[in-house]
Amino acid sequence: MKRVKSFVLVLAVLIMPCSLFAQQExxxxxxxxxxxxxxxxxxxxxxxxxxxxxxxxxDRYSYTEKTTYVDETGAAVSRETVKSGLPVTVYYTRExxxxxxxxxxxxxxxxxxxxxxxEKKTTTKTTxxxxx
Numbered sequence: 401m402k403r404v405k406s407f408v409l410v411l412a413v414l415i416m417p418c419s420l421f422a423q424q425e426x427x428x429x430x431x432x433x434x435x436x437x438x439x440x441x442x443x444x445x446x447x448x449x450x451x452x453x454x455x456x457x458x459d460r461y462s463y464t465e466k467t468t469y470v471d472e473t474g475a476a477v478s479r480e481t482v483k484s485g486l487p488v489t490v491y492y493t494r495e496x497x498x499x500x501x502x503x504x505x506x507x508x509x510x511x512x513x514x515x516x517x518x519e520k521k522t523t524t525k526t527t528x529x530x531x532x
Contacts, residue, residue, distance in 0.1 A: 441458055443482055
């Protein structure tokens with residue numbers, strides 16, 4: 401009888417790690433990275449308003465101290481250089497009902513054509529694995 405108890409105990413110890421691995425969970429989350437190309441129609445202390453040809457109404461973006469401002473080559477530009485009338489590309493994310501600009505790329509001023517040419521959206525799916 402003592403052997404049987406020992407065998408059951410050893411078996412339980414061997415099976416327990418297997419059950420822990422079986423409880424591993426794969427978590428899939430979708431991160432949407434979006435960009436909008438257009439022309440700044442308003443730049444206030446907390447909001448950037450962009451007009452794009454694809455949207456019937458202007459798009460509003462909040463920005464934070466973490467928002468970066470660069471030119472087309474990737475060189476940093478000061479926030480003070482960003483003003484109405486400039487063509488930009490805004491990379492943003494959604495946080496609840498807020499749309500927050502993460503990066504603003506100031507493009508060269510267009511000499512021909514209409515400002516606010518396009519809007520491009522991409523979705524990337526990121527899969528993370530959680531181990532217990």
